[in-house]
Amino acid sequence: MNSSKKIRVLIAKPGLDGHDRGAKVVARALRDAGMEVIYTGLRQTPEMIVESALQEDVDCIGLSILSGAHMALFPRVMELLRKEGANDILVVGGGIIPEDDIPELKKAGIAEIFGPGTPLEDIVEYIRTHVKK
Amino acid sequence: MSDENSLKKALSDWEKGPVAKTINRFPEREEEFKTISGIPVKRLYTPLDTQTVDYLQDLGFPGQYPFTRGVQPTMYRGRFWTMRQYSGFATAKETNERFRFLLDQGQTGLSVAFDLPTQIGYDSDNPMSHGEVGKVGVAIDSLADMEVLFDGIPLNKVSTSMTINAPAAVLLAMYIAVAEKQGVPMEKLRGTIQNDILKEYVARGTYIFPPKPSMRLITDIFKFCSENMPLWNTISISGYHIREAGSTAVQELAFTLANGIAYVKAAIEAGLDVDAFASRLSFFFGSHSDFLEEIAKFRAARRLWARIMRERFGARDDKSCRLRFHTQTAGCTLTAQQPDNNIVRVTLQALQAVLGGTNSLHTNSRDEALALPTEESVQIALRTQQIIAYETGVGDTIDPLAGSYYIESLTNEIEECVMKYIEKIDSMGGAPAAIENGYIQSEIHNSAYQFQTAVDAGQRIVVGVNKFIVPEERTIDYLRVDPHVEEEQVARLKKVRETRDNDRVQETLEALKAGAKGDENLVPLILDAVKAYATLGEICDVLRDVFGEYKSPDIL
Structure with a gap:
């Protein structure tokens, strides 16, 4: 990775969930770690998220959801990214995601799921070492 | 001495x-020792720390101004707090079964959790609802769903709390209509609608309309209820979500009471007499992990509100000065790691709420950092309250920690810190202005970030998360909402649209539109629409057309 170019991350809240404490705290930690962070705000459809990701030319998308709608919305984001040929964007997720759902989400292309209690440094490190650049 | x-x-x-x-x-x-909110804690507190306390002026007697020691003269010696578990998922039918289970288990009030489409005023067949139907609560599209939700539950006997904000008037209207079908007139209904839009803008996110028309809907409800529903709590001014979003205890009180001030001001400006509506305002706080700080917080909240109502708003009736509140144990303190430990956390948090004089209580289930709680987990959570009530004896004397040098000193200190915040918010023009300029949001966010970095640095210990960690397999059983729920609900909705009198629906929606453009009270118009089986989405769309939608400034 070229160290002079900052990693660009889109932190997104898909669906109708209003719990954004986690998303905002992660966004700030990534920024403090030297990344460029764009936060979408609440109530984003998968279409809106993919559009922002392409427009902002991000290296990584972080999806946060606590409402239980992840099985409907996360794979949809992956599908749209593939359609746009943006498979190189690293996508990670977080929130209240039951363990049993994780294999299916990974199969859909979500690289990693960070549950409650994950240290911020782990997320920073993961993104740093896994962005495809 | x-x-x-x-x-x-x-x-x-x-x-x-x-x-x-x-x-x-x-x-x-x-x-240096500090509370979880950052208030310094001395090694020892002595009578020197409580010298300024004037018993009659600052503490008084339970049921009397300034209500520091409790809002009722006998508190839990008369009746325990209301045990009210927040509950709802899937369709009205499943939730009705869970309600009956909870009532059978000795729960004493209902608390309805609605799914996100309902909370944001979308019908289940709206594209925005996809994936969310029946997930965090029950899906309600029309009066037909509400009839199923309360089937076999006598609304003249239970009190029902509904966590609904932007479309609160619509769900209140549906509740009135269902009760009417049961033969229960609205003046007999007991319960609460959350109806607190200001904290939605800063912490919870289920807003629809901009602040001005939202405040109008709220004052319309205050007015309607003051004339028709004397037992109904018209609002639950909520600190819980502010705390969950990361605030400190002081910020929780300060921002909640500042919101409360804004509602009272709006109602007075709309022409209501303060003593006509203030006694039906209620509050909702979190019970976080700092045991003694939380007890002091609840006591300070009562005294602060009493003084605000009397000194700032000139309330003459003592009832207008009473801060009655519901408490929920803090969801954000639950850990996904070693989830059974959460039972212990919830027990302590429930106990501190009781020692702080809560009027009703929800205890979280151990598995909520993982998924929706199972019936078994919910039962343990309810039993936790029952054990505190029936076995520990803490409710046998009122406000048992009063007079503790530390508790009284901390109660004073929290009161002072909260007043400083409220003065600052006043100087910005009140809570709506401090929300609009992002001040309250960034204060909460800064606290959340500081807390997380303290946990990551090991300065703040969370058992099982950053200390006493064990390797574990997550084998806990959890509740899964059937993915077919969405299809079923959409099919039900379709049937309602096909079988109702659509001309009548159009008529009531037109009347609502005209009312929204003018200054008529909207509650009776919404009630007409609801009775004609207009859907929640249709009613909210009419209001969206007239009022517009709120766009949040996304502050990082």
Whole structure:
């Protein structure tokens, strides 16, 4: 990775969930770690998220959801990214995601799921070492 | 009591003597002790710390101004707090079954959780609802769903709390309509609608309309209820979500009471007499992990609100000055790691709420950091309350920690810190202005970030997360909402649209539109629409057309 170019991350809240404490705290930690962070705000459809990701030319998308709608919305984001040929964007997720759902989400292309209690440094490190650049 | 000077000298001798000697050999665990909210904690509190407390003025008697010791004269000696578990998922039918289960288990009030489409005023067949139907609560599209939700539950006997904000008037109307079908007139209905839009903008996110029309809907409800529903709590001014979003205890009180001030001001400006509506305002706080700080917080909240109502708004009726509140144990303190430990956390948090004089209580289930709770987990959570009530004896005397040097001193300190915040918010023009300029959001966010970095740095210990960690397989059973729920709900909705009198629906929606453009009270118009089986989405769309939608400034 070229160290002079900052990693660009889109932190997104898909669906109708209003719990954004986690998303905002992660966004700030990534920024403090030297990344460029764009936060979408609440109530984003998968279409809106993919559009922002392409427009902002991000290296990584972080999806946060606590409402239980992840099985409907996360794979949809992956599908749209593939359609746009943006498979190189690293996508990670977080929130209240039951363990049993994780294999299916990974199969859909979500690289990693960070549950409650994950240290911020782990997320920073993961993104740093896994962005495809 | 020994005189002040000799006490001061004795304290100083103790500190310079035995304490210094001990610290020399065994240093204390921390250089500086602080509450979880950052308030410094001294080694010892003595009568010197409570000298300014005037018993009659600052504490008084339960059921009397300033209500520091409780809002009722007999508190839990008369009746325990209402045990009210927030519950709802999938369709009205499943939730109705869970309600009946909880009532059978000895729960004493209902608390409805609605799914996100319902909370944001979308019908289940709206594209925005996809994936969310029936997930965090029950899906309600029309009166037909509400009829199923309360089937077989006598609304003249239970009190029902509904966590609904932007479309609160619509769900209230549906509740009135269902009760009417049961033969229960609205003046007999007991319950609460959350109806607190200001905290939605800063912490919870289920807003629809901009602040101005939202405040109008709220004051319309205040007015309608003051004339028709004397037992109904018209609002639950909520600190819980502010705390969950990361605020400190002081910020939780300050921002909640500042919101409360804004509602009272709006209602007075809309022409209501303060004593006509203020006694039906209620509050909702979190019970976080700092045991003694939380007890002091609840006590300070009551005294603060009493003084605000009397001194700022000139309330004459004592009932207008009573801060009655519901408490929920803090969801954000639950850990996904070693989830059974959460039972212990919830027990302590429930106990501190009771020691703080809560009027009703929800105890979280151990598995909520993982998924929706199972019936077994919910039962343990409810049993936790019942054990505190029936086995510990803490409710047998009122406000048992009053007079503790530390509790009284901390109650004073929280009150002072909260007043400083409220003065700052006043100087910005009140809570709506402080929300619009992002001040409240960024204060909460800063606290959330500081807390997380303290946990990551190991300065703040969370058992099982950053200390006492064990390797574990997550095998806990959890509740899964059937993915077919969405299809079923959409099919039900389709049937309602096909079988109702659509001309009548159009008529009531037109009338609502005209009312929204003018200044008529909207509650009766919404009630007409609801009775014609207009859907929640249709009603909210009419209001969206007239009022517009709120766009949040996304502050990082």
